[in-house]
Amino acid sequence: MMIPIVVEKIAEVINGRIFIGDGASSVTGVSIDSRTIREGDIFFAIRGGNFDGHDYARTAIEKGASCVVLEHEIEDLPSESGAGMILAGNTIDALGKLAGWYRQQLSAKVIAITGSAGKTTTRQMLYQVLSEFCRCRQAPKSFNNNIGVPLTILSAEPDDEMLLLELGSNRPGEIAELTDMSKPDAAVITFVGPAHLEGFRTLENVLNEKVSIVKGLKQDGTLYMNGDQSELAVKAKAMFDGRIITFGTNQSCDVIGTDFQLDGNNSSLVVEGQRIDVPLAGKANLMNVLTVWSVCKDLKVSLSDYIDVIGRLKPVSMRLEVLHVGLLTILNDCYNANPASMANALECLKTFRRDKKGRLVFIAGTMKELGSQSAVLHTELGHKAAKEGIELLLCVGPFAENTAAGALQHCETMQVQTFENTELLCNNLHKSIQPDDIVLVKGSRAVGLEKAVEVILKCKV
Numbered sequence: 001m002m003i004p005i006v007v008e009k010i011a012e013v014i015n016g017r018i019f020i021g022d023g024a025s026s027v028t029g030v031s032i033d034s035r036t037i038r039e040g041d042i043f044f045a046i047r048g049g050n051f052d053g054h055d056y057a058r059t060a061i062e063k064g065a066s067c068v069v070l071e072h073e074i075e076d077l078p079s080e081s082g083a084g085m086i087l088a089g090n091t092i093d094a095l096g097k098l099a100g101w102y103r104q105q106l107s108a109k110v111i112a113i114t115g116s117a118g119k120t121t122t123r124q125m126l127y128q129v130l131s132e133f134c135r136c137r138q139a140p141k142s143f144n145n146n147i148g149v150p151l152t153i154l155s156a157e158p159d160d161e162m163l164l165l166e167l168g169s170n171r172p173g174e175i176a177e178l179t180d181m182s183k184p185d186a187a188v189i190t191f192v193g194p195a196h197l198e199g200f201r202t203l204e205n206v207l208n209e210k211v212s213i214v215k216g217l218k219q220d221g222t223l224y225m226n227g228d229q230s231e232l233a234v235k236a237k238a239m240f241d242g243r244i245i246t247f248g249t250n251q252s253c254d255v256i257g258t259d260f261q262l263d264g265n266n267s268s269l270v271v272e273g274q275r276i277d278v279p280l281a282g283k284a285n286l287m288n289v290l291t292v293w294s295v296c297k298d299l300k301v302s303l304s305d306y307i308d309v310i311g312r313l314k315p316v317s318m319r320l321e322v323l324h325v326g327l328l329t330i331l332n333d334c335y336n337a338n339p340a341s342m343a344n345a346l347e348c349l350k351t352f353r354r355d356k357k358g359r360l361v362f363i364a365g366t367m368k369e370l371g372s373q374s375a376v377l378h379t380e381l382g383h384k385a386a387k388e389g390i391e392l393l394l395c396v397g398p399f400a401e402n403t404a405a406g407a408l409q410h411c412e413t414m415q416v417q418t419f420e421n422t423e424l425l426c427n428n429l430h431k432s433i434q435p436d437d438i439v440l441v442k443g444s445r446a447v448g449l450e451k452a453v454e455v456i457l458k459c460k461v
Helices: 007-013 053-062 092-104 119-132 148-154 174-182 202-213 230-239 283-298 305-309 339-350 371-387 400-410 422-431 450-457
Strands: 017-020 029-031 041-044 068-071 084-087 108-113 136-138 161-168 186-189 223-224 243-250 255-264 266-271 275-280 319-323 328-332 359-364 392-398 413-418 439-443
Touching: 007 017, 007 068, 007 084, 007 092, 029 392, 041 053, 041 092, 053 068, 053 230, 084 283, 092 108, 092 148, 092 174, 108 119, 108 174, 108 202, 119 136, 119 161, 119 305, 148 161, 148 174, 174 202, 186 202, 186 283, 202 230, 223 230, 223 283, 230 243, 243 283, 255 283, 266 283, 275 283, 275 305, 283 339, 319 413, 319 450, 328 450, 339 359, 339 371, 339 439, 359 371, 371 392, 392 400, 392 422, 400 413, 413 422, 422 450, 439 450
Parallel strands: 029 041, 041 068, 068 084, 108 161, 108 186, 136 161, 186 223, 223 243, 243 255, 328 439, 359 392, 359 439, 392 413
Antiparallel strands: 017 084, 255 266, 266 275, 319 328
16 A cells, blocks of 8 residues: 555646645545455556556546546536546656656655666566565565656655566657656666667667666766676766666676576576576576676675575566477567567577477567667578578568578578467467477567467467
């Protein structure tokens, strides 16, 4: 339960006007979904692409909302309920203003995480570790935009000691807005690579966007960043003159990881002379472990305690999640995709082969939001698939032909199929997948490749 706020104060904070109610009602929770309203919640009526929250304002009040925030008046709202009703210019902006004010009321230390890849896994790893030692809160999902971040901030309770935020962006200026709202005590930049190029156009712009997380970072705060990316270090030091801790494999980093070992679903690295066994697949997860250690070390978590918790990590759903159906192995990594995460997943796939048994199969979905570079980057994805020894490549989506062509340029004997959409892929999987294959399923979330995973798990192949 959040710190109670009276409706009158909320109206003041969001520059709104109470048009029904006296403002004395107290709010103890926040919702943008009338289906999840609890008594005492404030309901923000947000317009979406397929819905309008204003259509559900009455339902929210009938279910016990103490307040609703609207962009325009609605006739016949149940004024007898005693709920406060506020008019605001834009309900998303109003939600952000309330979250920014609420953050200032919290005693919790705020850690904000951004990057082109690894944000969610790093956040969840950090949460699993810190929850062992303090009262820690995080978003239930990848709430990393101008709606999700405010909701996460407003979910914090008075006795929370740590609040972990994930800041994402697909347009210039979004990170700066979110970090200004969240005023983090510490910020983490996991990795910067080509992602959301449709909105950013160049990698340089992506770099500028990620580093802008320091604009809201407290002057006495700490920035943790990937020290293996020299251009990131240069940019960060130019924008932030506070404390910076670097992590990576480079000997100039403050926190160094060495001797990375990859063995299918298990991996390990050495930190400060001690080996950390990680029950997760892929080099990227070892970098995530190193990232999290750089923060935990600063928070006085002992390395022995850290190693113990890391050994009990649980995989994040649809992020190199390893599944089995008999002898068949599936790497379910279909939550999202960009060139860097695709490369990591392909390198990881190779480590699952034992004694040359089982084909390496790659179900490659479209990488979204790459703009004018989409065709080139999908062709390069095909090159990478060939280089990593993929034997069967199933390409899905608008740039499937580019991926296929890139693969065949480097390996004319590779089996390659293309599908216009995920439905066609699923209808044909039974013709392609064999019982002992090792299958990587990866693409951007919009492609919906989890449907292919479901088909395989139901043994319909």
